[in-house]
Amino acid sequence: MSEMEEKVRYVARLARIKLTDEEVGLFSRQLDGILGYVDKLNKKLDIQKETPPMSHPHEASNSFRADEVKPSLPPEKVLANAPQKKGDFFKVPRIIEE
């Protein structure tokens, strides 16, 4: 297994995505090319330490609202799209062993 294939398998586990062997091979080759391209930021550009990172186009600050009760979606609407439900709950596979 190539180094990139190992990385793709590792990252896919982090991202909780099951990949087939064919997908691992394909994505490894494609990511190699994409990462080679984006590496121009490291190779061609001398960024000053003091340049601030930009995470947002505007000055972002916390968006506070008054602490008051407002209408919210009723449970039946929230659960309407659930793949599986039981009563007022989303149903998922058991986590804790009996």
Next chain:
Amino acid sequence: MDNLYSLTAGELLGLLDKKTIKPEEIIESVYSRAQSVDKKIKGYLNLDREKALSRAKSLPSSGKLKGIPVAVKDNICVEGELTTCASKILRGFKPPYNATVIEKLKSEGAVIFGKTNMDEFAFGSSCENSSYFPTLNPWDTARIPGGSSGGSAAVVSADEAVMAIGSDTGGSIRQPASLCGVVGMKPTYGRVSRYGLIAFASSLDQIGPLTKDIKDAALLLGVIAGFDEKDSTSVNVPVPDYASYLKNDVKGVKIGIPKEYFVEGMDKEVEASVREAIALLKGKGAQIVDVSLPHTEYAVAVYYILATAEASSNLARFDGVQYGYRCEDPANLLDMYERTRGEGFGAEAKRRIILGTYVLSSGYYDAYYLKAQKVRMLIKNDFEQVFKSGCDCILTPTSPTPAFKVGERSADPLSMYLSDIFTISVNLAGVPALSMPCGFTKSGLPIGMQLIGNFFEEGKIFNAAYAYESNTDWHKRSPKL
């Protein structure tokens, strides 16, 4: 009255005001048009005549868009309507609420008309990544319409919708608008609420209009723009009357031409058309100046680091628990997550989630993610310098080539990513930009030009765009279908 489908919203509103026509007649006309041509274009995922007619019959008594059907990209939530982002993982999802833009459209009397096809989760530049079917370009059905809002652009171009809304993360409104010969605008980041837009990259996404002409774009943006307390990234800046900017007068308007957008290797016919457009505006009194956006060459690299990082985080919510697809008989919770996401996402979505998770992972964060954020700041500074120098707008091509053939770039994601090379910087900076038709190739494919403005100065873009449109007829041409 025949052929109502071919009219603009402005023209239809004039007829509605005079009571020459009724909203139901518009719906019937546009629906019949879609019935006859959409089998060739495949722009719609869902279109329901009865629902549209019933909406047209129960309109509010007044409104800026009263009676006008508006098609909606499938990543914008419409209560009770299938909203799937063209993805298997959201098949069957019917949102329990409306996006803010949908509420605004409805309150102004627009008829929510149908859901349009797109690249899955807005990942793509060709509309080939839909999990349903690819959409095709109305000007040549062997070619792609652009993406990711390819369905919205194609249905407006083919007269299957009077107007449409799309979303733009790296050019997803402007590039398909250019390739389909219509007008498309990405507003300033924060100008239009993103509440109810299924997020791709939250610091870049913005909803915007796709229309047949500039007047309609100004009208539709005026309806959907404005502060929304439900969106913490919405900016509380007053929305001007965009119609007041629609003047056929550009005397003294200073337009910057960035040298980095006219590079070796770009399509000659695209370059010639954009240069002719610049000459026309100069002839009408605009002041044309050379400017520089020196960090343009890094924009695609920055974008694909930041956008995929944000996407990997945003798409974590699709895990088979609350909505959409869940794999069969999962052995345990981890198996459910991994198989649901492995089976539910398409190839491009998986590729982007993997890349985004990689650049955010321990050991690579500083080299990729943090560095990209710093270069993003340099790209934003480039735009600020140009506007500080007194430019009202920047003019560039929208796409380096006309529409390419279906399948031509599917196997090479990097070449596909480079299709957005002229639009991506705008999203990184957060400024507004519009694409409009400015010519055709000898083989009959539309060519688009892009007008970029300073933060919240969409009005200046509309002024320059309207002056250009008033002196050309590219926008009046229609594909033969």
